[in-house]
Amino acid sequence: MAAEGLAARAAAVGLLGAVLGEGRLMTQAVADPQGPLSGLPPGDRARAQRLTLAVLRHLEPADKVLEPHLRKAPPRMVRDALRLAVVEIAMGGAAHGAVNAAVEIVRRGKRTGHLAGLVNAVLRKVPEQPFEGLPPQRMPRWLRQPLVHAYGREVVAAMEAVQAGAPPLDLTVRDRAEAPEGVVLPTGSLRLEEKGQVSALAGYAAGGWWVQDAAATLAVRLLDPKPGERVLDLCAAPGGKTLQLAAAGAQVTALDLSEARMARLRENLARCALEAEVVVADALDWTPAKQFDAVLLDAPCSATGTIRRHPDLPFVKDGSEVAGLVALQAQLLDRALGMVRPGGRVVFCTCSLLPEEGEGQLASALARHPGLSVERVAMPGVEEAWWTDAGGLRLRPDHWAEAGGMDGFFMARLKGVL
The missing domain is CATH 3.40.50.150 (Vaccinia Virus protein VP39)
Known part of the structure; x- marks a missing residue:
C-alpha cells in the first residue's frame, strides 16, 4: 500500500520521536542530514514539519482522546502515529486517510508491525470532532506555575489558547516595496494568514521585506x-x-x-x-x-x-x-x-x-x-x-x-x- 502523503506522515512521526523521545529541538532534527526528513522532496518536508508542529500544539488533548482506548502505553512510535492521526482528524482531515496512513506506518515498523491492528481499532473509535469540550494544550508546570503567579490563571489560559493555533506570518516591509497581500497591523507589520513557501511570495527576491514577528x-x-x-x-x-x-x-x-x-x-x-x-x-x-x-x-x-x-x-x-x-x-x-x-x-x-x-x-x-x-x-x-x-x-x-x-x-x- 502506498497511501497518499505517507512519506510526509512517516517523517512527522520521526520528528515527534526526535523531540519527545530524544529531547531535540525541531530545528536540530530538521537540519540533521541523517534525520527523519532526509531524502524527502521540499513539499513533503514542509508538510512533515506542519504536521509535527500541529501535534505538538495539541499533544495533551490528543492523549486524552486516546487514553480510554489504550489499556497500556504502546511503544512511543505507535503512540506518536496515533497522536498524528487524531490531530489530523481534529484539523478536518479525511479520517480514512489519516487512519490508513497511521496503520501503514506502524505496520512497516521493524518492531511494531504486530500492533497495526490495534492502531486501526483505536482510531476507528475516534469521533469526528475529537477535541470538542477539551481545554487547549497547557504549558508545562515549570513554566505555567510562575506565569500564573505573574499574570493570573485567566491570562495564562488566554496565552495557551493562542499557542494552540498555527501562527500567521508577519513581514517587515520597506517603504513602497512590493509585498504579498495581507493585513497591516496597528504597529505597521504586514500579517499573512496563508504562508506557502516564503521565497515564492511576491517581493521576496527584490528584498523589500523580511520575516519578523x-x-x-x-x-x-x-x-x-x-x-x-x-x-x-x-x-x-x-x-x-x-x-x-x-x-x-x-x-x-x-x-x-x-x-x-x-x-x-x-x-x-x-x-x-x-x-x-x-x-x-x-x-x-x-x-x-x-x-x-x-x-x-x-x-x-x-x-x-x-x-x-x-x-x-x-x-x-x-x-x-x-x-x-x-x-x-x-x-x-x-x-x-x-x-x-x-x-x-x-x-x-x-x-x-x-x-x-x-x-x-x-x-x-x-x-x-x-x-x-x-x-x-x-x-x-x-x-x-x-x-x-x-x-x-x-x-x-x-x-x-x-x-x-x-x-x-x-x-x-x-x-x-x-
Missing part, C-alpha cells in the same frame, strides 16, 4: 534609530533587527557568537541590498574601537515567548537553564551599557514570558546602576496597558488574540552609562 519589530522602534547614527546590534542573529536598523539609515555593527547564524544574516543583508558591519565574536570579550550612539541587546533567553511558533520548546526544556541565562543577561546588559557614548541609549529585550528575564532584569539593572533611567517612546499601535509601571514594555501571546496573537517579549529603553 510583529512583537520583535518593536525593539527597534523603541530604540528609534536615526539616519547616520552608529548602532550596535548585540546578539544579532538571525538578523531581523539588523535589517530594521540598516533600513532606518543607521550605521550598523551586527555582532553574534554564531558563525552559522551570521551566515544567514549576511544572506538577508545581500537580498535586501542593506549594509552592516558583521562581527562574529563573544560579546563579553569584544571591545569596540569607539563607543556607539545606541545599542540594541536582544539577549539569549528561555524563548518562552515564542512557543506559538516553536511548540517543541516546552517538551525539550525544563527550566533548569533559566538561572544561568538570567546571569548571562545581566552581564551582557552591563557590557552594552559600557559601549554607548554619554547620552546614548540601550534597548534591552528578551523573547521570554518569565519576569526574571524581563521585569526582574530591569529592576536589577536600575539597582546596580543608580545613574540609569528608563525612557518611554511613543509608538503607533502600542497599547497603554502593555507598558509596565517601571517603564518597560511587556508583550504577551494573547495580545491581538483575535488576529493570531504575537510573540511574548519584554523590552526597556535605558539611558545612562556605566
Whole structure:
C-alpha cells in the first residue's frame, strides 16, 4: 500500500520521536542530514514539519482522546502515529486517510508491525470532532506555575489558547516595496494568514521585506534609530533587527557568537541590498574601537515567548537553564551599557514570558546602576496597558488574540552609562 502523503506522515512521526523521545529541538532534527526528513522532496518536508508542529500544539488533548482506548502505553512510535492521526482528524482531515496512513506506518515498523491492528481499532473509535469540550494544550508546570503567579490563571489560559493555533506570518516591509497581500497591523507589520513557501511570495527576491514577528519589530522602534547614527546590534542573529536598523539609515555593527547564524544574516543583508558591519565574536570579550550612539541587546533567553511558533520548546526544556541565562543577561546588559557614548541609549529585550528575564532584569539593572533611567517612546499601535509601571514594555501571546496573537517579549529603553 502506498497511501497518499505517507512519506510526509512517516517523517512527522520521526520528528515527534526526535523531540519527545530524544529531547531535540525541531530545528536540530530538521537540519540533521541523517534525520527523519532526509531524502524527502521540499513539499513533503514542509508538510512533515506542519504536521509535527500541529501535534505538538495539541499533544495533551490528543492523549486524552486516546487514553480510554489504550489499556497500556504502546511503544512511543505507535503512540506518536496515533497522536498524528487524531490531530489530523481534529484539523478536518479525511479520517480514512489519516487512519490508513497511521496503520501503514506502524505496520512497516521493524518492531511494531504486530500492533497495526490495534492502531486501526483505536482510531476507528475516534469521533469526528475529537477535541470538542477539551481545554487547549497547557504549558508545562515549570513554566505555567510562575506565569500564573505573574499574570493570573485567566491570562495564562488566554496565552495557551493562542499557542494552540498555527501562527500567521508577519513581514517587515520597506517603504513602497512590493509585498504579498495581507493585513497591516496597528504597529505597521504586514500579517499573512496563508504562508506557502516564503521565497515564492511576491517581493521576496527584490528584498523589500523580511520575516519578523510583529512583537520583535518593536525593539527597534523603541530604540528609534536615526539616519547616520552608529548602532550596535548585540546578539544579532538571525538578523531581523539588523535589517530594521540598516533600513532606518543607521550605521550598523551586527555582532553574534554564531558563525552559522551570521551566515544567514549576511544572506538577508545581500537580498535586501542593506549594509552592516558583521562581527562574529563573544560579546563579553569584544571591545569596540569607539563607543556607539545606541545599542540594541536582544539577549539569549528561555524563548518562552515564542512557543506559538516553536511548540517543541516546552517538551525539550525544563527550566533548569533559566538561572544561568538570567546571569548571562545581566552581564551582557552591563557590557552594552559600557559601549554607548554619554547620552546614548540601550534597548534591552528578551523573547521570554518569565519576569526574571524581563521585569526582574530591569529592576536589577536600575539597582546596580543608580545613574540609569528608563525612557518611554511613543509608538503607533502600542497599547497603554502593555507598558509596565517601571517603564518597560511587556508583550504577551494573547495580545491581538483575535488576529493570531504575537510573540511574548519584554523590552526597556535605558539611558545612562556605566
